[in-house]
Amino acid sequence: MIKLVRSDERLIHGQCMQFIVSDYSIKHIIVVDDATANNALLKSIFTQAVPKTLKADVYTAEGAKDAIEAAVNNDVSTLLLMKNPRTLVKLLELVPSIPKMLNIGPQMARNGVKLADYATLHPEDVEACKTLAANGVHVYFNAIGGQGATIEWSSVASKL
Amino acid sequence: MIGIVIATHSDFAQGLKNACEMIAGKQESLEAVCFDGDEQLLDLGERIKAVSSGFDQCIYVVDMLNATPFNACLLAIAQTDNMIIAGASLPLLIELCIKRQGYEGTAEQLANEILESSKDYVAIRHSRDVFNG
Numbered sequence: 001m002i003k004l005v006r007s008d009e010r011l012i013h014g015q016c017m018q019f020i021v022s023d024y025s026i027k028h029i030i031v032v033d034d035a036t037a038n039n040a041l042l043k044s045i046f047t048q049a050v051p052k053t054l055k056a057d058v059y060t061a062e063g064a065k066d067a068i069e070a071a072v073n074n075d076v077s078t079l080l081l082m083k084n085p086r087t088l089v090k091l092l093e094l095v096p097s098i099p100k101m102l103n104i105g106p107q108m109a110r111n112g113v114k115l116a117d118y119a120t121l122h123p124e125d126v127e128a129c130k131t132l133a134a135n136g137v138h139v140y141f142n143a144i145g146g147q148g149a150t151i152e153w154s155s156v157a158s159k160l
Numbered sequence: 161m162i163g164i165v166i167a168t169h170s171d172f173a174q175g176l177k178n179a180c181e182m183i184a185g186k187q188e189s190l191e192a193v194c195f196d197g198d199e200q201l202l203d204l205g206e207r208i209k210a211v212s213s214g215f216d217q218c219i220y221v222v223d224m225l226n227a228t229p230f231n232a233c234l235l236a237i238a239q240t241d242n243m244i245i246a247g248a249s250l251p252l253l254i255e256l257c258i259k260r261q262g263y264e265g266t267a268e269q270l271a272n273e274i275l276e277s278s279k280d281y282v283a284i285r286h287s288r289d290v291f292n293g
Contacts, residue, residue, distance in 0.1 A: 010201070014227030045234050049226040108198040
């Protein structure tokens with residue numbers, strides 16, 4: 001069961017991940033990022049960065065289909081994690097049954113569009129969010145998943 | 161002498177270095193690397209690698225386990241035999257700086273010694289225990 005779909009430029013890191021793992025009782029993390037999946041060094045850094053009770057796998061977008069489908073249909077609390085909203089647009093084409101939500105966490109695009117203190121989006125990700133929202137995906141900003149302040153995409157979209 | 165690289169979020173690393181030198185005196189082979197949020201992990205790793213390249217032995221000190229400065233240090237030491245201490249604090253850094261002077265063991269032994277004494281760094285003292293004893 002996919003409990004949370006999140007976009008965080010730094011993927012698995014520090015306290016953010018601790019909060020999310022405990023708030024959503026996460027047991028499995030599926031990371032989808034082509035660059036990380038294709039770099040053995042980065043891959044081992046991110047897969048070791050999780051508590052022993054948890055499993056983390058890193059896939060390319062193309063290679064993630066089976067793992068995501070399995071996670072949609074099983075009982076394991078799963079976090080689907082990617083660097084940016086663009087990736088979710090691609091994933092939804094491959095696996096339409098992904099829950100229609102996107103939590104946007106830290107995004108630090110240079111010369112991007114600042115939509116929250118921690119989230120400056122690449123113009124292509126702004127477009128991706130528009131596409132996602134138009135397709136019924138609940139897009140919202142929250143630095144640490146669920147706790148604390150949430151900003152709805154719908155409330156910032158009107159100002160773009 | 162064993163070199164030290166402190167890598168943290170924001171300018172904590174530089175502040176920690178300044179505070180440490182205020183107490184333990186000006187330090188050689190002590191580098192601060194500050195991560196300000198919009199730097200890529202691979203770039204930060206390269207920057208950490210560069211500042212430690214002149215050190216024979218090095219101990220890396222970061223603010224949090226598994227956070228970006230930690231991950232960047234892991235990248236920097238991937239092809240080496242080296243270690244990172246997570247949980248940077250002023251007493252930890254001062255102890256490292258003082259103990260490394262004339263230290264005859266390895267960096268790993270020193271790091272393990274510091275880990276042991278760091279268990280006493282976080283403490284609570286209540287006023288009623290101090291003044292009403």
